[in-house]
Amino acid sequence: MKKTCCILFVSMLFAGTLFAGNPLYRYRVMLADKQATTYSLSKPQEFLSQKALERRERQGLAVDSTDLPVSSAYLSRLEAEGVKVVGTSRWNNTALVETADTACMERVEALPFVTGVLKVWTSPDSIPPRDANRKKQVNPFRQEFKDYYGPAQNQVEMIEADKLHQAGFRGQGMTVAVIDGGFLNADAIPLLQNVKIEGTRNFVHPGWDVYAELDHGMSVLSCMAANHPYTLVGTAPEASYWLFCSEDPDCECLAEEDYWAQAVEYADSVGVDVVNTSLGYYAFDDRSRNYRYRDLDGRTSLMTRSASMAADKGMIVVCSAGNSGDKQWKKITPPADADHVLTVGAVDARGMNTTFSSVGYTADGRVKPDVMARGGHTALIRPNGRVSAANGTSFSAPVLCGGVACLWQACPQLTAKEIMELVRRSGDRFECPDNIFGYGIPSLWKAYLNANR
Template identity: 55%
Template sequence: MKIYFFLLNFVMMMTWSTVSGEVLCRYRVYLADKNCTAYSLDRPEEFLSSRAIERRMRQHLAVDSTDLPVCRTYIEEIRRSGGKVLNHSKWNNTVVVELSRHEVLDSIRTLPFVKKVKRVWIAPDGAIPRNKERKKMITNKVTKTDDYYGHAAAQIRMHHGDSLHAAGFRGEGMQIAVIDAGYYNVDAIKLFRHLNLLGVHDFVNPDSDIYEEHSHGLKVLSCLAVDKPNVMVGTAPKASYWLLRSEDNDTEQPIEEDNWAAAIEFADSVGVDVVNTSLGYYEFDDKEENYRYRDLDGKTSFMSVTAEKAAGKGLLVVCSAGNAGGGKWKKISPPADAEDVITVGALDYDRTNADFSSIGNTADGRVKPDIMALGVRAVVVGENGGISRASGTSFAAPIFCGLVTCLWQAFPDLTVKEIIDVVRRSGSRYTHPDNIYGYGVADIWKAYQLIQKERGNR
């Protein structure tokens, strides 16, 4: 067995290395402008879907220069210099390139349109083996209950989501993108048989099988999308879904923020309404890259900056607060510090905060988390297709994400900021928020009634 793992690591090392012996690296290249773009703001249909344009128009948001794709001419120049372009971010005007020779990096640095370059990834010694026989573990065995929501009843009723569903809002016509680490066995589990899947995309490795990767996204998705009465019903069972992968479970490096940026920009361009992300980063393999408390201002982390830009495009982003509450860090993890996103902390069934749930406030004094949802022994679907339990703000976020999606379905003319405001006002601690509970447990039915009342008084 030791020989096997030695050989595996050796093969992986050879895979990541070049013939010259130099280690493969990836860099974020910041570009100076978009002067060479072939696109025009007068023709947004060439780079945005009609649904994405309609979402902006509905919220009175203009298509601006950040929406223009990265200049193709610049990308080709980088390629001619010897860099392999992996992905790019139009909102941040950056390109991620892979290379193994320092002279190539020097050549890219001297290009007239390059502002600066930052290393975001260095090849690891190896990768975690994938289970090629993953489907053999699936039993699809479930037990029924007398409750329509099945085993997930408590996590929906905590927010009076059942009332919103009963009013006819279950996510129909809404699109949710889940950005996560992988969706293990989702393609073969019977509880996802009625999933309205729009597509999948892997921003870590486009050649991978997204259903062979980590099971975290499987569990997150189940909180939202399962629609099996008396077994488990998620919080937005009739919504449509994009499954996107940005987390590389083999390492923890800044490139994952670039992957995430590419994923959320993709979600924007295809017309997604709401994004759930149960990912966050404050600590990396290279400790020099770690964020500090003063960086939690929504303007420092590449991911937080991108999340705020997403809100400016009319996307509602729901993210987990983080699970560092019981450790040394304790604080929320970017992008949970972004301003116009809903940051969700974790509660137990008795509505006390989970000791692991990360706390606020932000470095610039804003209240975070925004609200709290069940995150201790939450009901999820397991890798075998049965009902399981999992703890973490990773599950509190999608539980609430589905409900706020249904709320937006009821009032599609509201803006992202208006949705966030009414969610906060529905919180059990709205008049006295703090850095542990934020605005408290959001009551999604109360939010619905607040909107109706305010419209009736116009």
């Protein structure tokens, strides 16, 4: 969705000039094959963790050629033409390269193993510095409420995740990745200090602190991971989390899809079970690259293709439908059009659809959104550490995502695709889906009972 996240900037008088001089450009380079790779399918432990391999083995999923890393010989040839390789996608067999000299891209495109190139990013004039005093805004005061889940009681009960919790399924042993724009102050907010963080990674600015970027991902995380009874408890309070940045706060560009693909592939490689992404794109700074309704076909967007492939690797992707329901676009935003993902729209506390929640169907007639969860006045944590509320499918997605992690914990014998279908079938509109509610509000407890008949 178009950025609605908040970031704190110091005075523009002190803005950085990271790209002073000639602009830099990034291109997506499509490669023909992996024939020159030094890796082998007979030794998958060289590029996938043991946890990732065990997840696939449980689901009967083989490692295939799409898992092999991009050919290092090809990457060396690209760099010999004067570009810098800044990222790769093994699933899509692409490289993301950077150069200040656009003329060298003609030489790159002429290489025999290159099938195409696409400009996906132009450097901004400057990037404002991140707030060095960000932690000072955190208020350690702890609020208390009458309900166990705090103000999240309704959103947890709506999908009956509370019943899974009462049965002992609170996310233990499950690993969730959050792919977002930043996790401002998540390392300093007292209500998040007991969250089990496995690691962090910034795919937009490698090496940069994810806790100093946008606050959006932190609020998303809190919908699942918060674990302070009578203040705020999320839908997967005992899961473990990876935090990844793929959203560029300084532009709206196709390269964000490349960063996202890198993030979901990394999530696969470290053994993540469930991915939440509350991001989506249909309009870019380069308007000629904007998506059209006919592009919502599950195949056009790189991000969409990657999201759909995740299930083939044994992961569940839960994504936001988008917040364009009351805008000119109205439709879901990629990757919400992907096959084999759970696309989540937003309802209010009464279960009524919110006006902003993006609608389906996909261009090829599939039901989207898949299901709904509370995204109207969703309880969450703000970057000052206080419990508050916000609107958006950005928050209905993690509310459901945490519950799905608990459901999978309760039903470890099922595959990723089986869990997703179980969730759809538990929707209160499963018999009569539409383009607004999809299959409706799911009952995760009903899904659990159905799986264990």
